[in-house]
Amino acid sequence: MRAGTIRTPACGADMRHRNDEDFVRVNNLSGDTREPDLLELLCPFVNVSRVYVAIDQKTGMSRGFGFVNFMRREDGERVIAKLNGYGYDNLILSVEWAAPMLSQ
Template sequence: MMKMPTGSKPEETMVAGDPLAQLGKGGAVLMVCRTCGKKGDHWTSRCPYKDLAPQPEGFSDKPAASETTVAASGTSKTAYVPPGLRAGATERIGSDMRRRNEENSVRVTNLSEDTREPDLLELFRTFGAVSRVYVALDQKTGMSRGFGFVNFVNKEDAERAINKLNGYGYDNLILRVEWATPRAN
């Protein structure tokens, strides 16, 4: 029996009518092209026969007639229609809720590195119901980046918190508390 060097494989069986199979005798492994199905020295993306190959059944540039969507206006379109605009979609109030939360949102700066969300919640809930607290953390160190946001349920509570806590000494630093500006999309 012939001993083969480590890492080599025995040659594949050759197909008699395959002219490209002769190229594999030099030790190169021949791949089977997914487009034409022939063994050769080309990959699927560089197949010389790709223009002659039949188009696969699963892919089409244009949707079939049964795949057309009906927009809320009732006209037939082939373009994508978001779920919120399709016929029968319920009215969403997400944008109104976001606007309301931004009106009641307070930005707190000059926080110490040790400040966490429960600390801010404890400080701000004395002024009214708090719906959300966020402290920006550094991803690498896990320490506070020095600012955070507090969302109040009522705007009056947020205004009272700004008036009382702006300039307040907290954790050996003087806090700056102001209205949060809406995020630009």
């Protein structure tokens, strides 16, 4: 697991049954967005397994995107439908399925 990734028992995290293909990418996050902020935005809609916001190591600011993993694919579809184009922290979010990771 990446450093800084939050597991969220309060929102229904049972990591034994996660599906690594059910990741949603959230783009256009502000520089001060952190994992708890993204989690707070998502929890009213769905149960989240894992949240990760990319942070620039030099500046400590968000790099403008993050990833969210869900217990069920339907939860990801619901988040995409509700939050794609949603105004958050004075920016318009772009929410889509993350490209699958290529094994090396």
